[in-house]
Amino acid sequence: MKRNPSSITHHASRITHHSPLGSFLRAVTAIAWKDLAAELRSRELLSAMLVFALLVILIFNFALELDFKTRSTVTAGVLWVTFAFAGTLGLNRSMAIEKDRGCLDGLLLAPVDRSVIYFGKAISNLVFMFIVEAIVLPVYSVLYNTNLFNLGLIGVILLGSVGYVAVGTLLASMAVQARTRDVLLPILLFPVVLPVLVAAVKASNGLLQGLEMAEIMPWLNLLIVYDVIFIAIAFMVFDYVVEE
Amino acid sequence: MERQPLILQILNILSAVLLAIAACLVFFYAPLELVMGNVQKIFYFHVANAWVGMLGFVAAAVAGIAYLRTHDMKWDILEMAAVEISLVFFLIAIVTGSIWAYPAWGTWWTWDPRLTTAAILEMIYLAYLLLRQGIEDPERRARFGAVYTLIGGLSVPLTFLSIRLFRTIHPALIGTASSAAQGGFDMSAPMKLTFFFSLFTFSLIFVVLLWHRIRLGRLAEKVEQLKLNVMQ
Numbered sequence: 001m002k003r004n005p006s007s008i009t010h011h012a013s014r015i016t017h018h019s020p021l022g023s024f025l026r027a028v029t030a031i032a033w034k035d036l037a038a039e040l041r042s043r044e045l046l047s048a049m050l051v052f053a054l055l056v057i058l059i060f061n062f063a064l065e066l067d068f069k070t071r072s073t074v075t076a077g078v079l080w081v082t083f084a085f086a087g088t089l090g091l092n093r094s095m096a097i098e099k100d101r102g103c104l105d106g107l108l109l110a111p112v113d114r115s116v117i118y119f120g121k122a123i124s125n126l127v128f129m130f131i132v133e134a135i136v137l138p139v140y141s142v143l144y145n146t147n148l149f150n151l152g153l154i155g156v157i158l159l160g161s162v163g164y165v166a167v168g169t170l171l172a173s174m175a176v177q178a179r180t181r182d183v184l185l186p187i188l189l190f191p192v193v194l195p196v197l198v199a200a201v202k203a204s205n206g207l208l209q210g211l212e213m214a215e216i217m218p219w220l221n222l223l224i225v226y227d228v229i230f231i232a233i234a235f236m237v238f239d240y241v242v243e244e
Numbered sequence: 245m246e247r248q249p250l251i252l253q254i255l256n257i258l259s260a261v262l263l264a265i266a267a268c269l270v271f272f273y274a275p276l277e278l279v280m281g282n283v284q285k286i287f288y289f290h291v292a293n294a295w296v297g298m299l300g301f302v303a304a305a306v307a308g309i310a311y312l313r314t315h316d317m318k319w320d321i322l323e324m325a326a327v328e329i330s331l332v333f334f335l336i337a338i339v340t341g342s343i344w345a346y347p348a349w350g351t352w353w354t355w356d357p358r359l360t361t362a363a364i365l366e367m368i369y370l371a372y373l374l375l376r377q378g379i380e381d382p383e384r385r386a387r388f389g390a391v392y393t394l395i396g397g398l399s400v401p402l403t404f405l406s407i408r409l410f411r412t413i414h415p416a417l418i419g420t421a422s423s424a425a426q427g428g429f430d431m432s433a434p435m436k437l438t439f440f441f442s443l444f445t446f447s448l449i450f451v452v453l454l455w456h457r458i459r460l461g462r463l464a465e466k467v468e469q470l471k472l473n474v475m476q
Binding site (some may be wrong): 167174178184190191192194198202218225226228229233237241 | 312341350364367368370374375377379381384387388390391392394395396398399402403405406407409
């Protein structure tokens with residue numbers, strides 16, 4: 001009986017490794033889970049992001065005189081600037097930890113595709129960002145007596161954070177390998193993440209002001225296009241960023 | 245150091261002559277624009293500068309992709325050359341644009357898509373230079389530079405689009421009904437000739453500068469190599 005040898009080995013590999021997608025996803029969750037577990041114990045990254053975010057809001061209060069009239073027009077801008085600033089803090093820290101203690105080399109030795117590391121880190125960064133946003137939103141609502149519990153706004157924040165973290169994780173892994181790393185990330189990140197910030201601010205503002213969906217849709221489309229393009233591009237080029 | 249090749253020497257002189265002719269055309273041949281008068285003449289060099297900036301921007305992104313595919317240092321040198329030239333020419337375009345905008349729009353600067361995108365491009369180039377400065381290993385520097393030009397090359401069109409969703413007042417060259425009101429105008433035949441002549445001249449200058457910068461890049465690479473040899 002004639003059998004194709006490759007089908008045998010393929011079958012054997014299926015038994016030990018399950019499906020390729022399944023093992024990819026398990027590796028991604030393992031990396032993300034490692035970050036979340038470490039954060040759960042130390043809480044140093046989240047607490048820094050949170051305190052910083054609250055301080056930014058406090059500063060905006062005095063810088064812009066957030067009285068009732070200004071508030072209605074600038075709330076979206078204040079929120080996104082806060083998220084962006086707190087986000088760089090988290091991104092930088094999360095990559096610096098990997099680099100400083102030689103963890104990145106360990107991760108690179110793992111017999112998995114390099115993009116697994118990217119997606120794992122991006123997911124844990126995204127979770128940190130969501131946690132900060134989930135705390136900042138109600139605090140802002142209470143402090144400024146503005147109702148921010150709007151399903152559309154939450155959707156915009158999800159989409160915007162995904163784009164921000166997709167590029168941010170990639171650039172942070174470059175920035176930590178440079179000599180000037182502490183100052184480099186925001187300089188690299190802000191000019192290329194501008195479309196996300198513009199679209200997110202405009203869409204959030206539209207939703208808070210109760211504009212019609214037809215006026216908000218172009219911004220949402222832009223956010224989705226940006227997310228898709230940059231997740232794909234980061235997936236393709238991450239190999240070059242961590243290559244040794 | 246090796247001597248400049250003959251073609252490059254010829255091109256050096258040719259580009260200087262063409263630039264002089266272009267300036268003469270702008271000042272003496274091109275007719276005075278009816279509404280804006282003399283200040284309109286800056287348009288010929290302004291658009292040509294912005295065009296060269298765009299050429300450099302595209303060349304840098306293409307060189308970045310080529311580097312990531314081949315890992316050949318010559319692409320890195322081309323990318324660096326294109327970025328530096330583009331940085332300078334966009335700056336000139338922004339300054340000449342401001343000189344024109346003050347009498348035409350009554351303000352030095354507005355947050356129009358083209359202006360904002362040009363400013364963002366300058367920021368991306370500066371970030372690119374800072375990134376390269378912070379990395380010693382030439383091979384890693386080349387990889388990171390290529391990745392960053394690629395990301396910049398993708399995000400800049402989206403930036404343009406995102407700001408375009410606001411209203412624009414920058415004149416579009418191919419006249420729409422409202423462009424005249426924003427400072428647009430129809431070009432007569434002598435104007436067109438002057439315009440395309442400047443465009444050609446500046447494209448040539450771009451090539452010449454790129455060539456010189458690539459030679460400089462090769463030299464710098466050699467020096468870096470020698471330095472490494474001495475240290476070992």
